[in-house]
Amino acid sequence: MNSLAMSRLNINSKHGEDPSNDICPVCKSNRYLNPSLQFLINPECYHKMCSTCVDRIFTSGPAACPVPHCGKTLRKKGFHKAFFESLSIEREVDIRRKVASVFNRRQEEFESLRLFNDYLEDVENLVFDLVEGRGKVRQAAEKKLEQYRLGNMKEIEENERTEKEEAEMEKLRETNQKEAARRRRLANQQEELEEKAVVAKAARDTLEQLANDEGHAEEITKRAERIILKGAGPRRRQFEKPVEANGSADGSLTIRGLKKKEAPTKDMPYDPFGGLNVAPTKYVLQKDYESQWLAGVKKNENNHLTGGYSLPEYYGRAMFEAFSGLSVFIEDEKEADPKQSPSAAVATEAAVLAVGVMMEIDDVF
Amino acid sequence: MSEDERYRASTQFRLWSFTLYALHAQRTQTNLNAAARVRAAVRRVREVRRADTPDGGNGNVPSMAPEAETDCLTVEEEKKLIAFYCRQALDLGDFLGLGNEVKATAVQYIKRFYVTNSVMTYSPADILKTALFFATKTENHYFRLTKFAEKLPNTKAEDILALEFLLTQGLRFTFDVRHPYRALEGAVMELLAIANHDVPLLPGVEGAYPPKPHNMQNRVFAVHSNARQYLKISALLTDVYFHFTPSQIMMASLLIADSSLTEWFISSKFPSTAEAEEVKLKILATITSCADMLREVNPIRSKEEIDLERSQMKPLGKKLNKCRNPEKMDLVALQKSKREGDGGVDEKVIKKRKMEKEKFAKEGEDLFGPGLKGS
Secondary structure, eight states, X not given: OHHHHHHHHHHHHHHTOOGGGGBOTTTOOBTTTOTTOOEEEOTTTOOOEEHHHHHHHHTTSOEXXXXXXXXXXXXXXXXXXXXXXXXXXXXXXXXXXXXXHHSOOOGGGXXXXXXXXXXXXXXXXXXXXXXXXXXXXXXXXXXXHHXXXXXXXXXXXXXXHHHHHHHHHHHHHHHHHHHHHHHHHHHHHHHHHHHHHHHHHHHHHHHHHHHHOOSOHHHHHHHHHHHHHHHHHHHHHHHHHHHHHHHHHHHHHHHHHHHTTOOSSOOOOOOTTTTOOOOOSSOOXXXXXXXXXXXXXXXXXXXXXXXXXXXXHHHHHHHHHHHTTTTOOHHHHHHHOTTTOOOTTSOHHHHHHHHHHHHOOOOOO | OOHHHHHHTSHHHHTTOOOHHHHHHHHHHHHHHHHHHHHHHHHHHHHHHHHHSTTOOOSOSGGGOOOSOOOOOOHHHHHHHHHHHHHHHHHHHHHHTOOHHHHHHHXXXXXXXXXXXXXXXXXXXXXXXXXXHHHHHHTTOOOOHHHHHHHSTTOOHHHHHHTHHHHHHHTTTOOOOOOSHHHHHHHHHHHHHHHHHOOOSSTTOOSOOOOOOTTHHHHXXXXXXXHHHIIIIIHHHSSHXXXXXXXXXXXXXXXXXXXXXXXXXXXXXXXXXXXXXHHHHHHHHHHHHHHHHHHTXXXXXOHHHHHHHHHHHHHHHHHHHHTSOGGGSOHHHHHHHHHHHHHHHHHHHHHHXXXXXXXXXXXXXXXXXXXXXXX
């Protein structure tokens, strides 16, 4: 008996399995009797039971966990097969997955790498509390997670979306690359075949010519070589073209890939003045003005557009010039400018010299 | 960035706007420098000539008689001459069928050039041709150089080109001249829009439309052509471009044509706060002084006036001929000699390179010994 038990243990250890893996803790059914026995767990409490028990207990709706002293309400939907043999690892992975889906901030969102690393550390601490914490510590961690989830719903969703997009993009890129490689391979094969055909044909022609013609044998062989070489040039070029096209397609894809890195702040529309406000302050630009010079232009409606002229452009310019510099007082502003004009107190001679120095121009001749 | 700040960024404001005092000081300085150079040059020429004469320069040669200091032009005389040649430039522009903007730009080039250069050094008769031709280029009005030269008496293409760099240097390489013409069109368009369509006067100000002047539309039409005359002639021949902004010059021309309408227009553009009121008054004062300056030259001249000017110019022209810088008389030759001087250096370089190449080729042959052909 003892030896039997030993041998069984040996067998089990050979399989690398715990003996409890073979017996359902709820109904005590045995793998020995039921080879198709399958164990399921529920991430609520991670208590293991066989699929028959799950069907039996939870088909009619939520029920309490049958393991003594557990008493958690479980649903059939929550049960799944354990991926890892160790249930504590399974649980940690589940927790990590859950946390990662909530704390899914990306590095681009942080001002510096340091801040991002701090954030990662915080998340890791939270995970540790959830996995290893007991009682109040764990409850506090769970509360924190929930609070964060509720508070940052929008950002979380957005990041989820970008992640999904990224994954899709990656997939697309991969398929594209595969397709390109396949096409290249095909083209290579085709080319090889063609080349072979040309060489074969040339050889045949040469033989025929040697047989029929009276020309010099050496010359005929040389001509055949020339024909082969001539054919190779265009073929090679033909072959290069699709590759180039593939390359550019790839290039544009990677650029589109970059776009997903957009900053959290929304992109403003392009402003040619770089944020300068050039709105008129002295007039309100109208859509149309009367002008005696423009009567002829307006009569032939769109003729002026051919030359690239536009009436609104002219209106804007004329109105701008009418008021540009209206309140620029040269007499005052240039007086204040020491380079241009010395103050009246300075003697004329000195003034003349000062200005003269400033404006002296080299003689070209 | 308001309209004014954008004007302050222009070269016309930064380099070519002066106070009355500064412009006068600059012209005085230019005149003094030029006169000193003329005297020095005359002295040098005389010394050379004296050395050339066989009898050692004892004063017997008739051409040596006026040993006295050269009588140079004064600032005022220079100004008169420049004004005369500016008019000449306008007439020449008319003769060549050039556009208004081209003529105006050319005249401003002449005026700007002679702020730092003197008529005694560079003849305005030559400069004005170059200025006109250069203005056709900067104003996008293509004119073939050979045709241009053909139409002018005693002028070859080189004569025009020889002075071009000199002119651009005198302009400090700033070719943008801001004219008040388009500004006038803008103001007239705005006035008509106010008269006929009740357009808003200022951005962000609603309602409170001041009562419009009586018979506004017809007055605007009348003002338009009158103001244009002043801008086409008076604005170019006076110094207003140096002392006022194009907008102010345009307003001044409007003020001459119809003062009450212009005053109404300007005050409509300023809300009735104390600060704006102050600026408005200052603008009105500035424009009035600009208008006074514009009135100095009447756009329409009678025949007597033209004759009077000609008679005044004759003695000035004679005086100018006497005090011209003898070293700068033939600018074409000067430019040619300068260019050939440069060319001489080039030739030397080419020759040197050629010799080096030959030497190199020789050495290259030597490296592997003489050719095997002979053996």
